[in-house]
Amino acid sequence: MTVLPEAGTRREASAADRLRAVLARAAQVVGADRVTCPVTGLGPNVGLYRSRSVFGVVRPHTAEEVRRVVELFAAEETTAVLHAFSTGGNWGLGSREPAQDGAVVLDLSGLDQIRDVDVAGGWAVVEPGVTQARLARLLEGSERMLNVTASSAHTSVVGNALDRGVGLRHQRVEDLTGLEVVLPDGELIRVGWWPDPDRATPVYTHGLGPSLVQLFVQSALGVVTAATVRLLPRPEALRVVRLNFAPDQVEAATAEVRRWVAQGLARGVVKIYNEVAAGAYGGEPGRYLVHVCVDGTPEVVDALSGILTVEAVRSRAFTAVSDFDAVDPSAAHHDVAVRVERAYAGDPDPTDALFEAKTGRPAARLDEEGGFLFFLPLVPFSGAALARAHELIEQVRVESGIRCGVTFNALGADVVDCVVTMRFARDARDGGEAGRAHRALDRLYELFTGEGFIPYRLDIDHTDWAGRLPAGTGARAFARRLKDAVDPHHVIAAGRYA
Ligand SMILES: Cc1cc2nc3c(=O)[nH]c(=O)nc-3n(C[C@H](O)[C@H](O)[C@H](O)COP(=O)(O)OP(=O)(O)OC[C@H]3O[C@@H](n4cnc5c(N)ncnc54)[C@H](O)[C@@H]3O)c2cc1C
Structure with a gap:
């Protein structure tokens, strides 16, 4: 970091001087090489959204460093607000950019410890910089798996869950069982379920009384420094049934798929791709593509994929159905089918082949070129x-x-x-x-x-849509009261959902 001038007294100093002084103190906490100020912005983003003005970037490596940095900003009541990201792969929604101008950015990718894993108990404690590839690799061959997304293997488990991302098994918030959070005054708290060092307790998110984990999801009430994440039982067998249908059959085919979901014939998230999205998965030109995952014991997988095939044919809504592409090397879309099945089985592809097929660029170059x-x-x-x-x-x-x-x-x-x-x-x-x-x-x-x-x-x-969309009676006002009570000096940026 460039050497920063010491600020004068608090009253004399201009807002910018005060901010620089706080950042100089932050540099003493995290190390001078991990604070950048001034910055001309966070660089290009793949959405081509307007780059926000950013006052500085701080890259802490531990939860305690995050706590002390937030405490510094709380004590000084600067005009800047803190915007945190985990690995910053929020492509298409703004990438690393804060929603507001004038923020100081907390880049938490350096908090990358897998603090603890209990395969038998079904949980892991991970920091924001832990990617889905790293956690999944640790679980390879074990009786547990991670609910992975279709984004890059090198994106954050915590960051995605905090934006209510969607994995192949279900929405990621369902995997968040506990959060470690630095509150706007610098206090570090833990909410939800955390492992007890002395005895095994059941993994249960809500505890007694108000359930607090969800308060910090899509939230401006704190900076998350770690999470307890649920690890799912690994199925003994798994198969993805591929189906195609013509666009004029959208209503009939999706109604049929809905019936299968309602009757328990599918596991995880059924995916239905239109002609454009299906391109990356080897879809037939001019056709929708459906992926239905079935898993369990080998007998269950055989039975369910057989039943799905019969139902698909009987409905007459589909033009093709196949459940062997991933096992038959001569099948037209064998490679893609293998990658899809692996992802449903909690194994994200570290080469990001499907991700690149969708974006045309490797994740590392996406913001600059895509x-x-x-x-x-x-x-x-x-x-x-x-x-x-x-x-x-x-x-x-x-x-x-x-x-x-x-x-x-x-x-x-x-x-x-x-x-x-x-x-x-x-x-x-x-x-x-x-x-x-x-x-x-x-x-x-x-x-x-x-x-x-x-x-x-x-x-x-489009953050204004948070206020334009219907909410429960008094809900927005209550959320504002909570924010004002927890963060009276608005230390944490309002973000995209205020
Ligand atoms: C081809 C492609 C496929 C994709 N597939 C999927 C998919 O299947 N499912 C899906 O959900 N998304 C998908 N995405 C979107 C996106 O890439 C993922 O959601 C990705 O996980 C987000 O990046 P990240 O994990 O680095 O989170 P970040 O960008 O680090 O965080 C996301 C947001 O959460 C908040 N946040 C993050 N960390 C913290 C923290 N520690 N404390 C407080 N707030 C925090 C911030 O507001 C931040 O902007 C896809 C994107 C592309 C381009």
């Missing part, structure tokens, strides 16, 4: 609602010329996480494809929310 946006609404799981979502995507294509990828992630029999992606050439935001993609994104917000399909994650340019 163009990619996400829109993430929830849609009721019914054939009619998913057919309507399909129509809205078509409308956006006609209006903007942008062909969106869509993945319907079934989060159970009632709700679908509708992942809308746009890949675009990295040209000027005001014109060209990037500009059209951003206008399409605005349109997606309008059209989907108009239909009642409300987003569950926001990007940094």
